[in-house]
Amino acid sequence: MAHMEYNVPSERWPAHPETATMEGKNKFVGFWIFLAGETALFASLFATYLALKDSVPSDDHLLAADLFALPLAFVMTMFLLTSSLTSVYAVYHMRNNNFAKMQLWLGITVLLGLGFLALEIYEFIEYTHLGHTFRSSAFGSAFYFLLGTHGFHVVIGLVWITLLIIRNAKRGLSVYTAAKVNTAALYWHFIDVVWVFIFTIVYLLGVL
Amino acid sequence: MASTAKKQGVGSVLWDYLTTVDHKKIAILYLIAGGFFFVLGGIEAMLIRIQLAVPNNDFLSAGLFNEVITMHGTTMIFLAAMPLLFAFMNATVPLQIGARDVAFPFLNALGVWLFIFGGIFLNLSWFLGGAPDAGWTSYASLSIASAGHGIDFYALGLQITGAGTLISGINFVTTIINMRAPGMTYMRMPLMTWTTLVASVLIVFAFPPLTIGIFLLMFDRMFGSSFFLVETGGNTIIWEHLFWIFGHPEVYILILPAFGIFSEIFSTFSRKRLFGYSAMVFATVLIGFFGFMVWAHHMFTVGLGPTANAIFAVATMAIAVPTGIKIFNWVATVWGGSIEFTTPMLYALAFIPSFTMGGVTGVMQAAAPADYQYHDSYFIVAHFHYVIVGGVVFGLLAGLHYYWPLMFGNMLSEKLGKITFVLFVIGFHTTFLIQHFLGLWGMPRRVFTYLDGQGYNTANIVSSIGALLMAIAVIILVINIIMTLAKNQRVGRDPWGDGRTLEWSLPLPVPYYNFAQTPLVRGLDAYWIEKKANNGKMMPAESLEDFHMPNNSFIPFVLSFGLFVAAFGALYFASGKEWAIDAVADLPQHPWALWVLILGLAITFGSMITRSLKDDLGYYVTKEEVLRDLEEEEQRREN
Numbered sequence: 069m070a071h072m073e074y075n076v077p078s079e080r081w082p083a084h085p086e087t088a089t090m091e092g093k094n095k096f097v098g099f100w101i102f103l104a105g106e107t108a109l110f111a112s113l114f115a116t117y118l119a120l121k122d123s124v125p126s127d128d129h130l131l132a133a134d135l136f137a138l139p140l141a142f143v144m145t146m147f148l149l150t151s152s153l154t155s156v157y158a159v160y161h162m163r164n165n166n167f168a169k170m171q172l173w174l175g176i177t178v179l180l181g182l183g184f185l186a187l188e189i190y191e192f193i194e195y196t197h198l199g200h201t202f203r204s205s206a207f208g209s210a211f212y213f214l215l216g217t218h219g220f221h222v223v224i225g226l227v228w229i230t231l232l233i234i235r236n237a238k239r240g241l242s243v244y245t246a247a248k249v250n251t252a253a254l255y256w257h258f259i260d261v262v263w264v265f266i267f268t269i270v271y272l273l274g275v276l
Numbered sequence: 277m278a279s280t281a282k283k284q285g286v287g288s289v290l291w292d293y294l295t296t297v298d299h300k301k302i303a304i305l306y307l308i309a310g311g312f313f314f315v316l317g318g319i320e321a322m323l324i325r326i327q328l329a330v331p332n333n334d335f336l337s338a339g340l341f342n343e344v345i346t347m348h349g350t351t352m353i354f355l356a357a358m359p360l361l362f363a364f365m366n367a368t369v370p371l372q373i374g375a376r377d378v379a380f381p382f383l384n385a386l387g388v389w390l391f392i393f394g395g396i397f398l399n400l401s402w403f404l405g406g407a408p409d410a411g412w413t414s415y416a417s418l419s420i421a422s423a424g425h426g427i428d429f430y431a432l433g434l435q436i437t438g439a440g441t442l443i444s445g446i447n448f449v450t451t452i453i454n455m456r457a458p459g460m461t462y463m464r465m466p467l468m469t470w471t472t473l474v475a476s477v478l479i480v481f482a483f484p485p486l487t488i489g490i491f492l493l494m495f496d497r498m499f500g501s502s503f504f505l506v507e508t509g510g511n512t513i514i515w516e517h518l519f520w521i522f523g524h525p526e527v528y529i530l531i532l533p534a535f536g537i538f539s540e541i542f543s544t545f546s547r548k549r550l551f552g553y554s555a556m557v558f559a560t561v562l563i564g565f566f567g568f569m570v571w572a573h574h575m576f577t578v579g580l581g582p583t584a585n586a587i588f589a590v591a592t593m594a595i596a597v598p599t600g601i602k603i604f605n606w607v608a609t610v611w612g613g614s615i616e617f618t619t620p621m622l623y624a625l626a627f628i629p630s631f632t633m634g635g636v637t638g639v640m641q642a643a644a645p646a647d648y649q650y651h652d653s654y655f656i657v658a659h660f661h662y663v664i665v666g667g668v669v670f671g672l673l674a675g676l677h678y679y680w681p682l683m684f685g686n687m688l689s690e691k692l693g694k695i696t697f698v699l700f701v702i703g704f705h706t707t708f709l710i711q712h713f714l715g716l717w718g719m720p721r722r723v724f725t726y727l728d729g730q731g732y733n734t735a736n737i738v739s740s741i742g743a744l745l746m747a748i749a750v751i752i753l754v755i756n757i758i759m760t761l762a763k764n765q766r767v768g769r770d771p772w773g774d775g776r777t778l779e780w781s782l783p784l785p786v787p788y789y790n791f792a793q794t795p796l797v798r799g800l801d802a803y804w805i806e807k808k809a810n811n812g813k814m815m816p817a818e819s820l821e822d823f824h825m826p827n828n829s830f831i832p833f834v835l836s837f838g839l840f841v842a843a844f845g846a847l848y849f850a851s852g853k854e855w856a857i858d859a860v861a862d863l864p865q866h867p868w869a870l871w872v873l874i875l876g877l878a879i880t881f882g883s884m885i886t887r888s889l890k891d892d893l894g895y896y897v898t899k900e901e902v903l904r905d906l907e908e909e910e911q912r913r914e915n
Contacts, residue, residue, distance in 0.1 A: 090454075093454055094455075097379075097449075097453050097454055098379060098380060101446045101449050101450060101480055102446050102480075104480050105442060105445075105446065105481065105483070105484050106484070108480070108481045108482075108484040108485060109485075109487060109488060111485075112485040112488040115514075115517075116488065116492065116503065116514055116518075119511060119514055120503065120509065120510070120511065124508075124509050125508045203500040203501060203502070203855060204508075205502065205508050206501075206502045206503060206505070206508055206509030206510040209495065209496075209501035209502050209510075213492075213503075231888065235888075235889070244891075
């Protein structure tokens with residue numbers, strides 16, 4: 069590859085534009101390895117949560133079974149899982165060199181993510197009113213740290229994808245920008261997978 | 277930028293290093309900063325040995341002694357050993373696999389600056405109200421109640437350096453997977469590259485648990501959570517688990533690259549192919565894998581129960597098998613070789629018995645019931661210094677002499693090097709061999725003094741004399757370095773004469789683009805093969821063309837500096853807040869702290885946004901420039 073050409077004409081658009089350049093390949097591998105590290109990070113958080121679940125100083129504190137309700141968790145799960153699906157659509161259109169549709173599906177992904185975030189904030193406020201806070205007990209600390217770290221990842225993901233939409237609006241799709249979109253989509257999927265574990269370990273195990 | 281480039285001014289050299297993304301210059305940054313912290317940690321070690329030289333000594337107060345041992349351990353592990361290993365990884369790995377740079381040059385620079393600023397932050401605690409004093413393991417039951425900001429400096433400083441380490445780990449894994457030259461298959465990679473790969477994978481999985489552990493500690497001390505506060509349902513054992521899930525792999529993160537350096541040295545100076553190459557690779561991977569299965573052997577006396585203790589005891593003993601494979605393979609490499617006793621080779625030969633002794637005491641402690649006897653005694657101190665000094669530090673000193681010409685284009689004095697070697701090895705065994713017995717006689721570790729008449733006097737003074745010998749050895753090494761740099765006698769390609777791997781096939785100093793043409797690798801010990809088959813000229817894998825290189829950037833420095841500023845804000849923000857732990861809540865309030873925190877984060881996020889919005893497309897090195905460099909090199913060779 070003598071001179072790098074980012075703007076590939078549409079008839080030569082590669083099947084996998086995200087890994088068509090050396091930088092794209094590096095980004096792809098590097099980001100998977102970063103996600104491996106993130107997995108270890110969340111594993112530590114889950115372990116801490118399980119160790120401190122229902123660990124409260126006195127009987128007047130609410131426990132997991134008193135707090136969690138599956139309907140809300142189900143709606144949140146639907147928001148986030150659907151947003152993962154829409155990000156797949158965005159990547160699908162990116163591979164087909166369809167810039168407008170890619171932007172559209174990325175936008176829908178952001179909206180669904182915002183919906184999830186709003187519900188999570190609502191949930192946290194509710195719990196705080198019930199006396200379940202970050203400082204009320206070790207259970208509270210572990211709960212908010214696990215959920216909060218996930219929520220923080222959601223915020224980062226939303227900012228990231230939004231910036232990509234704005235930033236790419238003018239320059240369009242190239243093998244350079246395709247790699248960026250693909251990396252953000254990978255991250256978004258990872259956040260989703262973590263949520264599946266949160267749903268199982270925190271909510272499902274909590275109400276049982 | 278050819279080697280004959282005109283002499284640069286001090287300012288432009290400084291700016292070059294502050295903005296560099298070149299792995300060879302980043303290696304030098306790691307070497308300078310790591311070397312500085314190594315000397316600092318060494319001074320702390322000397323203070324410890326002076327205090328313990330005689331009974332009832334009052335050279336250091338008890339509190340200060342706690343701070344000194346904490347900072348000695350923390351500095352040596354995080355700020356000296358790891359960065360120095362990163363120096364050699366950066367200096368060699370891209371060259372060994374035939375790459376022009378690492379996969380993410382920008383992140384490489386970010387990693388080194390995060391480490392440097394984190395290290396400075398941690399050490400500023402000495403001047404700002406006292407250093408951390410809960411030991412390098414900082415067990416929560418101790419550190420939660422520690423007065424003042426010492427522990428907060430530990431937590432925030434390690435968080436910053438840890439981020440840098442994680443970034444570097446990801447970078448090396450990606451580099452080794454993606455950037456290998458044509459023909460450089462996995463099973464043709466030099467052992468240094470293999471051990472870097474496995475150590476980097478360990479970093480990726482081991483550092484996040486530490487990050488979480490430190491977050492829990494920070495939140496408990498500064499933001500009113502109760503992860504470790506038993507009265508509100510917390511549990512301090514969580515810290516021990518998280519710390520050792522990081523801490524045990526950390527030991528292998530340190531020793532594996534040292535194994536890599538030794539493997540290269542044994543093979544080079546025995547003039548033989550490394551014996552049992554594939555077994556060595558297999559053993560490296562296996563050690564990395566087992567490294568995650570054994571953390572609770574640090575916690576045998578916690579009371580996890582006989583089942584847990586038994587499982588972790590067996591897993592720990594199992595690590596001796598792949599390590600034994602390595603020891604025997606090194607011996608077999610040397611066996612029958614045409615041996616040359618250079619300074620690096622001397623360290624490598626001294627490493628085998630020294631490290632094996634550390635390994636044997638390790639297996640002794642792996643027997644959980646016996647460990648109840650050794651636990652928290654000087655026996656443990658002796659054990660881990662035998663593996664860390666006898667393994668890692670010998671490896672670093674060997675690597676320093678071996679790779680010095682590659683990094684600086686001149687040779688360290690062999691004469692002074694051998695004097696350093698003799699003093700250091702004698703000093704090392706004098707210091708630590710006797711500590712095994714001190715431990716068995718009952719001297720606990722981490723005590724600041726001992727009484728007369730307990731039978732510890734002679735052993736302690738012997739140990740302190742040994743430490744003095746090591747200090748003299750390091751001073752001679754520093755003199756050696758200064759003299760070598762001052763004389764600056766240039767050496768050319770393959771200065772040791774027996775280089776086997778790709779990095780020695782390059783002219784010295786190595787051009788900033790490393791390889792004029794990406795080399796074709798035809799087997800293990802790629803350069804050695806071409807020496808035998810092709811008169812020492814590497815075959816190119818591509819025609820001579822323009823190629824792409826990344827631009828220098830000042831952003832990594834600014835971004836890291838922002839976090840450094842923000843850490844001060846976060847630290848003082850908690851002072852005097854009623855929700856913080858008593859030890860922090862009693863401190864005076866600092867209303868400016870919040871603004872410092874915001875300023876620091878603004879600098880960091882501003883740097884990130886700048887990096888993100890300004891596309892860095894790099895530049896092209898032209899064919900003409902490379903041809904000119906090649907001609908100059910040819911002329912120098914003829915002269």
